Amino acid sequence: MMLALAERLQPLGVATVSKGVGLTFFGVIAAGLSFAPHVSAHFIPDEGTGTQVDAAVVATWRSASVVDQYEFWQIPGTLMGGDAYPVTSGLSVDEVTVKAARRLDANTFVKLGLGVHSGGSQSGDEHQSVAVEHASLGFICCNTKDLRASGDASQIAAEFVAEIGILSAAFTPELLSHRSTASFSEPSLIADVFFGRHFHDQGARVWLHETAGWSAGAEIWQGKAFPATEGDDGGAWDVFARYQFDRDKLNMTLGGWWYTANAQSRADHRYGGGHQHTPVAPPGKSASQFPDIRYTGDLVLLGVDASMAYQWSAASSVGVKLSWAQLTMDGALHDAGGREAALEADQYAVWMQPYLNWQQHTLAVRLERLVADNRLSGASAATLGESAGVLNPGGHTPQRTSLAWTYQWRPQTTFRTEWIQDDTLEEAQSRFTLGVIWQGSLLSGGHAHGAY
Amino acid sequence: MRHRAAVMLTTDQFGYLRGVFLIASLAISLSGCQIESQTMVDDEGARESTFDWRVPASTPLPVEPEDNPMTEAKFQLGRHLFYDARLSVNGEISCASCHHQSKAFSDGIQRPVGATGEVHPRNSQSLTNSAYFNNLTWGNPALATIEQQIMLPLFGDNPIEHGIDESNFEQIIMTVQADETYQRLFLNAFPEQDDPLLGDLAWDNVVKAIGSFVRGMTSFNSAFDRGDLSASARRGEALFNSERLECFHCHDGYNFSDATIDRGVSFLEPKFHNTGLYNIDGMGAYPEPNTGRHEVTGNPDHMGQFRTPTLRNVAVTAPYNHDGSVATLEEVIRNYAAGGRVITSGENAGDGRVSPFKDGVLVPFQITDAEVDDLVAFLESLTDHDFLADPRFSNPWESTGENL
Numbered sequence A: 001m002m003l004a005l006a007e008r009l010q011p012l013g014v015a016t017v018s019k020g021v022g023l024t025f026f027g028v029i030a031a032g033l034s035f036a037p038h039v040s041a042h043f044i045p046d047e048g049t050g051t052q053v054d055a056a057v058v059a060t061w062r063s064a065s066v067v068d069q070y071e072f073w074q075i076p077g078t079l080m081g082g083d084a085y086p087v088t089s090g091l092s093v094d095e096v097t098v099k100a101a102r103r104l105d106a107n108t109f110v111k112l113g114l115g116v117h118s119g120g121s122q123s124g125d126e127h128q129s130v131a132v133e134h135a136s137l138g139f140i141c142c143n144t145k146d147l148r149a150s151g152d153a154s155q156i157a158a159e160f161v162a163e164i165g166i167l168s169a170a171f172t173p174e175l176l177s178h179r180s181t182a183s184f185s186e187p188s189l190i191a192d193v194f195f196g197r198h199f200h201d202q203g204a205r206v207w208l209h210e211t212a213g214w215s216a217g218a219e220i221w222q223g224k225a226f227p228a229t230e231g232d233d234g235g236a237w238d239v240f241a242r243y244q245f246d247r248d249k250l251n252m253t254l255g256g257w258w259y260t261a262n263a264q265s266r267a268d269h270r271y272g273g274g275h276q277h278t279p280v281a282p283p284g285k286s287a288s289q290f291p292d293i294r295y296t297g298d299l300v301l302l303g304v305d306a307s308m309a310y311q312w313s314a315a316s317s318v319g320v321k322l323s324w325a326q327l328t329m330d331g332a333l334h335d336a337g338g339r340e341a342a343l344e345a346d347q348y349a350v351w352m353q354p355y356l357n358w359q360q361h362t363l364a365v366r367l368e369r370l371v372a373d374n375r376l377s378g379a380s381a382a383t384l385g386e387s388a389g390v391l392n393p394g395g396h397t398p399q400r401t402s403l404a405w406t407y408q409w410r411p412q413t414t415f416r417t418e419w420i421q422d423d424t425l426e427e428a429q430s431r432f433t434l435g436v437i438w439q440g441s442l443l444s445g446g447h448a449h450g451a452y
Numbered sequence B: 001m002r003h004r005a006a007v008m009l010t011t012d013q014f015g016y017l018r019g020v021f022l023i024a025s026l027a028i029s030l031s032g033c034q035i036e037s038q039t040m041v042d043d044e045g046a047r048e049s050t051f052d053w054r055v056p057a058s059t060p061l062p063v064e065p066e067d068n069p070m071t072e073a074k075f076q077l078g079r080h081l082f083y084d085a086r087l088s089v090n091g092e093i094s095c096a097s098c099h100h101q102s103k104a105f106s107d108g109i110q111r112p113v114g115a116t117g118e119v120h121p122r123n124s125q126s127l128t129n130s131a132y133f134n135n136l137t138w139g140n141p142a143l144a145t146i147e148q149q150i151m152l153p154l155f156g157d158n159p160i161e162h163g164i165d166e167s168n169f170e171q172i173i174m175t176v177q178a179d180e181t182y183q184r185l186f187l188n189a190f191p192e193q194d195d196p197l198l199g200d201l202a203w204d205n206v207v208k209a210i211g212s213f214v215r216g217m218t219s220f221n222s223a224f225d226r227g228d229l230s231a232s233a234r235r236g237e238a239l240f241n242s243e244r245l246e247c248f249h250c251h252d253g254y255n256f257s258d259a260t261i262d263r264g265v266s267f268l269e270p271k272f273h274n275t276g277l278y279n280i281d282g283m284g285a286y287p288e289p290n291t292g293r294h295e296v297t298g299n300p301d302h303m304g305q306f307r308t309p310t311l312r313n314v315a316v317t318a319p320y321n322h323d324g325s326v327a328t329l330e331e332v333i334r335n336y337a338a339g340g341r342v343i344t345s346g347e348n349a350g351d352g353r354v355s356p357f358k359d360g361v362l363v364p365f366q367i368t369d370a371e372v373d374d375l376v377a378f379l380e381s382l383t384d385h386d387f388l389a390d391p392r393f394s395n396p397w398e399s400t401g402e403n404l
Helices: A002-012 A023-032 A145-149 A189-195 A381-388 B002-029 B072-082 B146-155 B169-177 B180-189 B199-215 B231-240 B293-297 B329-338 B369-380 B385-389
Strands: A052-062 A090-103 A108-117 A131-141 A160-168 A200-211 A214-221 A235-247 A250-266 A294-313 A316-334 A340-358 A361-377 A399-410 A413-423 A429-443 B038-042
Touching: A090 A429, A131 A200, A189 A316, A189 A340, A189 A361, A200 A235, A250 A316, A316 A381, A340 A381, A361 A381, A381 B038, B072 B180, B072 B199, B146 B199, B169 B180, B169 B199, B180 B199, B231 B369, B329 B369
Parallel strands: A361 B038
Antiparallel strands: A052 A090, A052 A429, A090 A108, A108 A131, A131 A160, A160 A200, A200 A214, A214 A235, A235 A250, A250 A294, A294 A316, A316 A340, A340 A361, A361 A399, A399 A413, A413 A429
16 A cells, blocks of 8 residues: 555655655655655665656646736735745646756766746736756765665765755755645745745755755855845855654654855845836736835845654555744845945744645645844835835734645646635735646656655 | 535634644744834934925935025025025026026026026026935036035126126125015024124025025925826826836936935935937037036036936926927927937037937837827826915015015
């Protein structure tokens, strides 16, 4: 039964669990449903396998847009950016990804990933473009796992990995999940507000990869990914550590991370940052020009991710996930007109996600809350704060409750429906979704999915 | 019915879960974190002033010079001086001679004439929101305060405007000193001075008072400000902000000028633009002496550069451009649409479209007659009719029967 379940879930990416993790946990992780929950790994193709190419498509119909077409999505009290576009009513292709990986020899591997994500545009024109999300070369050093597997018990199973190129962050599971691999079609507030939804940047990573349950390492980034900026005074780096523990039917994962970045004249590139114009609204509607307020300063984020799952039978499990992230900003808001205001901010976001998995069904609830404690000073404090969205005069505390039910209809196809009570903006909204997820292997040498 | 009950049960469960979640959040908050969002704002006194600026709360206040803070008493004294023709060599020219309230303090003619009959090379600018400009006059980057600028029309000799000089300034100030109204107004305006009408101090106070009056000419009550735009004006607004016309790049912000400064602006680079109005030598030259910023700096690259005027009340400030050589707003728009002005004959003949000094943002665009009408309608919506007739800015001598 366990193997049958494994086969069914394999295309969803859970097969990327390392050799050191038993099938019990494989089932537990699968039951977490999030198709690739807190797997503390980035995928490393196995030696001897061919090129692996996987793809995913997520399409979702939503009953409502989080903001009107000619409005900007700015959660009160926060500075947003990156690719955190608001969800829109109607049918949306949330995600299209194609990922390839190949082990070149005993010590090297390459990965390439392309992605298209839905991106709102105030003009109403969807400006989706194909982005290279992964293009990296990896080196495996001092791999003693294979030796241990071959019976040399004197060796401590360890795998040190170095990767360079365009990478996605490994420091938090928050940034590993895509809409095709998460329980919910809408990213968490931590991902959207603190990291601009996606994190793909040029950089390098050195880490201990899934050794005795431990993964730990450090990453350095050029700064192309929100919330950093690139350049002489930009860039970012992070350190992280995670431990995965399993005993009998219980699986637990606990991880912590610390990320620091510098931003120089960082814009909200969703709506501004370049040559700006007021969107042209149709007759009877109005549109306004996005205020191009920039942020220059330091950012420090730290967070804790945890998950616990209990597998009470081969086809059923229950669990809970928790994530907490703290953002500290110390810098200035400014505009092209010479206005400037000092900004100090302490913001944290937390979510909790209990879930229940039974056969092909998964029921998950996610409760989220974001608290922004900001201090603005300077003659332009109110003006810039209002334009940038951090003023939050009503003291609104964003919250969101999401309920998702997923049904895995075929090994490669899953249906998802959600109900969302969205209190992230001052005007609350309820919406529901219907969606379909397809994930499959286009070229099989294993499965590269979900662990990039 | 059963379905409804099920939903209610589910809602209760959510409430329970949210309660648990709130407890978890509270636990986090015990670590020292804030449990509700808040943004504390310290504007460091940016909205503080003893003067009633009549500026909307959403608009920053202008900068007040440290050596001439705004007071109502100085404003009122300056108002009297602004309308007083005795402050000229022939007793016929006041500030108001070239700055009519009904025309947003411009004068409606191409170029004004000074006290000695000399024609000024520049068109009289509107004084609307002068307090917000980082440079005064059309093209002088060295004039940073209204007080500095006021010295030019009063005492300048190139051109002569009021015609006050060393030969007559004592006599002129004596007429002020002898006026009982002024004696009272000066004492009210400068209570810290024993004799604010004494000698050179009197002239210093004259300049400060007129500066205070001009600085207080704020205008933010147009149909645009009230959101009361006609359909045509709304279409014009969209054109104004469009990719095609690019108007807003120079005429941006609440004052419709990129040369705007206020208390929130720490530093602003001088903003001057060559709009391709002239090209008399095929190499971008403007007619002397009206070469704009170049006239002051001597930098060849500054040829024909002028400061962006505000568009507030622009519909009542014709004729347009620095020398008043463009009669109507429609003509202004069509010059921009052409990418510059072409003058086919006369001493200023030339093709401004190909001027090497023309600002890069000015590129030709197609526009229909109807769109020109819409754009003009939008510009007309920027007229603050209250400002044009507000007794606060009117001639005080008329209201007191002392018509000067």
